[in-house]
Amino acid sequence: MRKAFGPLAAITGLMFAGAPFMVARAPYESSMGLVQKIFYFHVPSWFAMFTAIGVCGVASLFHLFKTSPRADRIAEAAGEIAVLFGLMGLVTGPLWGRKAWGVWWIWDAKLTIALLLEMTFISGILVRKYGGPGSDKLAAAVGIFGLAVVPFVYQAVNIWRTIHPLTSVVPTLPATMGGPFWFCVAAYMLLLVVLLMMRVNLGKRQAALDELYLAYED
Amino acid sequence: MFFRTAWLVLRKDVAIEAKSWEVLTTTLFFAVSCVLIFAFAFVKEGRPVEDAAAGILWIAIAFSGTLALGRTFERERYGETLRALLLAPAPRPALYVGKLMGMLALLGLAEMLLVPMVALMFQASLFSRPLLLVGLLAGGTIGFCAVGTLFAAMLVRARSRDVLLPILLYPIIIPVIIAGVRGTAALLGAEPDEPTAIMWIGILGAFDVVFVTLALWTFEPLMTE
Numbered sequence: 074m075r076k077a078f079g080p081l082a083a084i085t086g087l088m089f090a091g092a093p094f095m096v097a098r099a100p101y102e103s104s105m106g107l108v109q110k111i112f113y114f115h116v117p118s119w120f121a122m123f124t125a126i127g128v129c130g131v132a133s134l135f136h137l138f139k140t141s142p143r144a145d146r147i148a149e150a151a152g153e154i155a156v157l158f159g160l161m162g163l164v165t166g167p168l169w170g171r172k173a174w175g176v177w178w179i180w181d182a183k184l185t186i187a188l189l190l191e192m193t194f195i196s197g198i199l200v201r202k203y204g205g206p207g208s209d210k211l212a213a214a215v216g217i218f219g220l221a222v223v224p225f226v227y228q229a230v231n232i233w234r235t236i237h238p239l240t241s242v243v244p245t246l247p248a249t250m251g252g253p254f255w256f257c258v259a260a261y262m263l264l265l266v267v268l269l270m271m272r273v274n275l276g277k278r279q280a281a282l283d284e285l286y287l288a289y290e291d
Numbered sequence: 292m293f294f295r296t297a298w299l300v301l302r303k304d305v306a307i308e309a310k311s312w313e314v315l316t317t318t319l320f321f322a323v324s325c326v327l328i329f330a331f332a333f334v335k336e337g338r339p340v341e342d343a344a345a346g347i348l349w350i351a352i353a354f355s356g357t358l359a360l361g362r363t364f365e366r367e368r369y370g371e372t373l374r375a376l377l378l379a380p381a382p383r384p385a386l387y388v389g390k391l392m393g394m395l396a397l398l399g400l401a402e403m404l405l406v407p408m409v410a411l412m413f414q415a416s417l418f419s420r421p422l423l424l425v426g427l428l429a430g431g432t433i434g435f436c437a438v439g440t441l442f443a444a445m446l447v448r449a450r451s452r453d454v455l456l457p458i459l460l461y462p463i464i465i466p467v468i469i470a471g472v473r474g475t476a477a478l479l480g481a482e483p484d485e486p487t488a489i490m491w492i493g494i495l496g497a498f499d500v501v502f503v504t505l506a507l508w509t510f511e512p513l514m515t516e
Contacts (some may be wrong), residue, residue, distance in 0.1 A: 105393050137509060137512045137513065138512055189465050190462075192461075192462040193463060195463040196458045196459050196462055199455070199458055200449070200455055200458070200459060202447075203450060203451045203454075204449040204450060204451070204454065204455060205449055205450030205451075207448060207449065208449060210445070210512070210513055211445055211446065211455075211459075211513075214441070214442070214445060214509060214513055215459055215463075217505065217509060218502075218505065219440065219462075220465070221501060221502070221505055222462075222463050222466065224498075225494070225498050225501075226465065226466050226468040228466075228494060248444055271320060
């Protein structure tokens with residue numbers, strides 16, 4: 074994994090450098106025009122967030138039952154990255170909404186889910202920071218429950234009327250829009266992997282440093 | 292063994308509570324204060340805003356429930372009794388079930404006063420379909436207490452546990468609040484909307500099953516030091 078990091082980071086960088094050109098060349102959407110182009114960054118950031126939530130939940134389960142520091146580091150990294158991508162979605166969403174719907178925020182189904190999941194994973198970071206010793210297990214519980222709550226939030230808020238575009242638009246995209254879109258999705262997924270590797274490595278070094286301090290004090 | 296342990300834990304909690312009535316009285320008082328505060332926010336020219344009663348009822352349940360959870364486990368922590376319970380050669384999930392039953396009994400008692408009060412003060416026809424209302428209240432309270440009891444128990448040994456409990460609990464139980472509020476609001480109109488209320492009861496039931504199972508499963512590793 075270590076060796077793959079450099080090339081992966083380089084590919085991710087190149088893809089993000091190329092993405093604006095792909096997006097610029099994609100056709101205008103008929104009713105929203107230029108504003109719709111934020112879609113190419115807005116939707117992939119949610120894809121990346123849900124992937125990070127899944128990784129965090131599975132790693133949390135593993136840590137809770139097997140007490141593996143490695144799984145704990147992955148869960149911590151994935152939780153923070155989920156918050157990061159969620160933040161990207163929560164910034165790009167209102168920018169789009171302001172132009173397309175005329176308001177920054179509405180209490181629509183998808184927006185509510187997004188905010189709730191963001192809050193859940195921020196609470197995971199807070200418990201790690203302020204929970205004191207043993208908070209890794211507490212954060213693992215938040216990761217597991219955060220993953221388990223996704224279908225319920227989805228179901229509960231989806232029953233309200235929604236003006237947000239449905240997820241079913243993605244497979245029906247014309248090829249001229251689908252190409253840049255899936256390119257951006259791939260770029261975001263690579264970014265997720267690169268960030269995850271960086272954050273896990275950082276956690277590993279922190280743990281090693283803590284051990285050295287302990288050994289020195291003894 | 293399992294049910295006996297759960298029963299003993301429940302009986303212990305009831306016996307302690309029956310001596311002082313500390314948690315029940317403070318929880319009830321807090322719930323009534325919540326209702327009062329929201330009454331000032333949601334009453335216009337003497338008439339409550341539409342559907343406000345449903346929201347106020349569930350907010351009062353969630354807020355006072357958090358307070359009760361914190362107090363119940365603070366008592367265990369203060370007497371170091373939770374550690375004693377965990378040391379006992381009893382199945383851990385049974386301890387969870389016992390504590391959960393205690394919380395349910397407590398919140399159930401509080402709701403018996405809270406619901407008529409909200410119905411009277413906000414001229415809400417909460418009792419037009421009593422069975423559906425009981426279904427919503429039971430489903431919502433079980434869901435809230437299932438997650439709340441687990442989180443409050445695992446936070447007993449954490450620092451700043453008072454502030455962490457609502458922080459961790461609220462985002463997870465939002466589906467319960469949504470279902471409770473929407474379901475109760477469906478019962479409030481001149482023509483109670485039964486299918487909607489039943490659908491929300493179904494969602495609450497599914498939530499309860501998933502989260503009670505998850506809590507029973509994770510209680511043991513979470514309470515191991």
